[in-house]
Amino acid sequence: MNEQVISGYKSQSLGLHGTIxxxxxxxxxxxxxxxxxGFPTKKSEDWRYSDMRQFHKQAYGLVxxxxxxxxxxxxxETAARFVFINGRYSEDLSDLGDLWQxxxxxxxxxxxxxxxxxxxxxxxxxxxxxxxxxxxxxxxxVLSVPAGVEIDDPIEIVHVMSDASNQAAHVxxxxxxxxxxxxxxxxxxxxxxxxxxxxxxxxxxxTEGAKLRHIRVQEDGANAxxxxxxxxxLDGGSEYICTNVALGGKMSRFDAEVRILVDGAKAIVNGVxxxxxxxxxxxHVHISHIAPxxxxxxxxxxxxxxxxxxxxxxxxTVAKDAQRTLADQSFKALxxxxxxxxxxxPELEILADDVKCSHGATVGQLDDKAIFYLTSRxxxxxxxxxxxxxxxxxxxxxxxxxxDIKEALSGRIATWMLTRTATPKA
Amino acid sequence: xxxxxxxxxxxxxxxxxxxxxxxxxxxETHAIMGLNGAGKSTLANTIAGRDDxxxxxxxxxxxxxxxxxxxxxxxxxEGIFLGFQYPVEIPGVSNLNFMRTxxxxxxxxxxxxxxxxxxxxxxxxxxAKALDMNPDMLKRFVNVGFSGGEKKRNEMLQxxxxxxxxxxxxxxxxxxxxxxxRIVSEGxxxxxxxxxxxxxxxxxxxxxxxxxxxxxxxxxxxxxxKSGGKELAIELEEKGYASVV
Numbered sequence: 001m002n003e004q005v006i007s008g009y010k011s012q013s014l015g016l017h018g019t020i021x022x023x024x025x026x027x028x029x030x031x032x033x034x035x036x037x038g039f040p041t042k043k044s045e046d047w048r049y050s051d052m053r054q055f056h057k058q059a060y061g062l063v064x065x066x067x068x069x070x071x072x073x074x075x076x077e078t079a080a081r082f083v084f085i086n087g088r089y090s091e092d093l094s095d096l097g098d099l100w101q102x103x104x105x106x107x108x109x110x111x112x113x114x115x116x117x118x119x120x121x122x123x124x125x126x127x128x129x130x131x132x133x134x135x136x137x138x139x140x141x142v143l144s145v146p147a148g149v150e151i152d153d154p155i156e157i158v159h160v161m162s163d164a165s166n167q168a169a170h171v172x173x174x175x176x177x178x179x180x181x182x183x184x185x186x187x188x189x190x191x192x193x194x195x196x197x198x199x200x201x202x203x204x205x206x207t208e209g210a211k212l213r214h215i216r217v218q219e220d221g222a223n224a225x226x227x228x229x230x231x232x233x234l235d236g237g238s239e240y241i242c243t244n245v246a247l248g249g250k251m252s253r254f255d256a257e258v259r260i261l262v263d264g265a266k267a268i269v270n271g272v273x274x275x276x277x278x279x280x281x282x283x284h285v286h287i288s289h290i291a292p293x294x295x296x297x298x299x300x301x302x303x304x305x306x307x308x309x310x311x312x313x314x315x316x317t318v319a320k321d322a323q324r325t326l327a328d329q330s331f332k333a334l335x336x337x338x339x340x341x342x343x344x345x346p347e348l349e350i351l352a353d354d355v356k357c358s359h360g361a362t363v364g365q366l367d368d369k370a371i372f373y374l375t376s377r378x379x380x381x382x383x384x385x386x387x388x389x390x391x392x393x394x395x396x397x398x399x400x401x402x403x404d405i406k407e408a409l410s411g412r413i414a415t416w417m418l419t420r421t422a423t424p425k426a
Numbered sequence: 427x428x429x430x431x432x433x434x435x436x437x438x439x440x441x442x443x444x445x446x447x448x449x450x451x452x453x454e455t456h457a458i459m460g461l462n463g464a465g466k467s468t469l470a471n472t473i474a475g476r477d478d479x480x481x482x483x484x485x486x487x488x489x490x491x492x493x494x495x496x497x498x499x500x501x502x503x504e505g506i507f508l509g510f511q512y513p514v515e516i517p518g519v520s521n522l523n524f525m526r527t528x529x530x531x532x533x534x535x536x537x538x539x540x541x542x543x544x545x546x547x548x549x550x551x552x553x554a555k556a557l558d559m560n561p562d563m564l565k566r567f568v569n570v571g572f573s574g575g576e577k578k579r580n581e582m583l584q585x586x587x588x589x590x591x592x593x594x595x596x597x598x599x600x601x602x603x604x605x606x607x608r609i610v611s612e613g614x615x616x617x618x619x620x621x622x623x624x625x626x627x628x629x630x631x632x633x634x635x636x637x638x639x640x641x642x643x644x645x646x647x648x649x650x651x652k653s654g655g656k657e658l659a660i661e662l663e664e665k666g667y668a669s670v671v
Contacts, residue, residue, distance in 0.1 A: 372477070374516070377499075377502060377525075377531075378532035378535065380497075380499045380531060381497075387527065388516070390518070394518050
């Protein structure tokens with residue numbers, strides 16, 4: 001790693017000194033950790049399918065101009081909307097609805113102004129990219145749902161990047177669910193064609209019996225690099241249901257680190273990725289069963305067009321005491337021609353003896369028998385392919401409980417099918 | 427309706443149909459019988475336009491047009507229907523969505539407006555009832571988990587919805603018990619009109635008891651070797667291919 005890049009980030013991190021009380025030491029520590037590791041290379045097992053360094057000829061700067069980009073329509077009915085422009089919270093563009101009456105939701109900077117002692121809870125993340133996020137700690141949301149409170153409609157967090165070439169946004173969200181609370185968070189990422197980097201972290205603590213639904217829709221601009229990590233800790237009988245949809249960016253990576261700490265929790269991490277020409281989507285999931293009687297499920301469906309690439313690494317670890325664990329994982333990829341690439345790497349590490357774990361990975365092309373059957377009924381080949389891709393990806397969207405959002409995402413997939421370049425063999 | 431002249435077809439470089447000639451007029455029902463490997467299914471797939479079936483010689487004229495100029499979905503728009511010997515299972519696509527997309531595809535091809543969901547539901551329910559189909563089958567994924575008989579009934583439902591001028595039915599009777607055979611036959615007979623034609627492809631005479639053909643052809647090694655009336659099928663059943671041909 002280029003010395004200049006490292007020192008660039010160092011001065012940026014130092015430049016944030018004094019902005020959030022109590023955070024300086026945290027940033028410094030995180031930066032030393034980042035510096036010691038450097039950016040991951042392809043030699044690192046966790047990053048073998050994504051090369052961050054090719055985009056790192058220089059350090060991405062921190063944007064500070066106030067852009068007023070156009071905001072996308074909501075994906076569906078929402079309880080509130082929070083907007084981040086170029087990594088900074090925008091109060092003007094956000095709409096809190098009447099959510100404040102039920103839960104505490106505040107910009108991270110403000111939150112730690114009044115709760116300085118809690119800053120050190122943000123030390124989650126030891127990999128280089130998350131450490132850099134912490135070293136650049138500046139903005140995000142702290143969302144606390146009190147025990148027993150259930151919010152029906154989802155909360156939308158929109159991250160917009162605008163006119164941000166060679167700039168980065170390192171946003172950090174903190175979600176806390178009290179016992180038996182329930183909330184749904186939609187994270188959306190959009191941006192223009194500038195060559196920016198969005199590096200986002202969401203960390204959540206889901207306490208006993210609580211339920212967190214998490215939908216991520218990544219529609220970053222064509223030249224963007226997107227890295228994101230979710231750290232989820234699950235207590236007894238709690239649930240985490242995540243669906244990640246990767247559509248945009250030049251290179252994107254989503255990393256979910258879910259730890260089942262207490263008996264009987266359930267984790268579902270699903271995803272769809274559509275890689276057009278020159279795009280790479282990498283999904284990395286690690287579900288760690290530490291306590292017994294818990295279950296986890298992963299369903300990933302990806303489609304790669306000509307010169308597109310999708311990758312999946314799914315790891316399940318079952319600790320010695322985590323008896324009666326149920327864990328499933330299914331990855332299926334479609335590739336549209338010989339230049340498309342799909343990588344799959346399931347990993348199971350099981351130390352308990354009374355568990356039921358399964359995994360499967362397949363890579364294939366659209367079924368020409370099915371296409372002929374559809375066309376032999378008067379359906380044109382283009383529509384036939386769209387129907388088959390919609391059916392293929394549907395399984396990974398199934399856990400989204402909001403029909404309007406599910407429909408909006410299916411619509412995105414149909415649109416993608418219309419704009420891709422390859423004609424899949426039929 | 428359909429004129430096939432000296433047709434030669436290759437599949438994967440091997441010639442399967444070797445000079446077949448056949449004419450079907452409006453209002454006629456023809457049956458082609460033959461042993462496995464005679465090329466019966468290849469003929470059906472060639473008429474439907476399957477892309478790995480290459481016509482090397484000969485012509486297929488449908489309603490005065492060169493059929494080979496049309497893509498598979500366009501042939502359906504022109505009024506041709508292929509009933510599959512092995513209907514394909516398509517997980518994730520609901521039967522209803524499939525059939526509505528198909529019907530509206532054909533309507534669009536013919537310059538008609540798309541049918542609304544409500545009108546389509548009315549139509550499909552009525553047609554399914556006539557075929558004694560469980561309405562649940564409409565909501566399920568296309569052919570997934572259907573029994574052999576259910577798959578064939580589903581083919582008949584698609585035929586009834588698309589209302590073709592020429593129906594080519596490839597071994598529609600295979601895998602059917604006697605009740606299902608009767609219902610499927612009623613579906614085929616309902617499609618017989620003065621302005622429609624049917625080409626039945628079958629192994630056995632059984633189906634022809636229910637759907638009485640006007641002409642029967644015997645196909646061996648890629649050619650029609652003998653043609654006659656429905657009595658030819660009975661003769662074939664009694665004496666076997668060896669002595670009839």
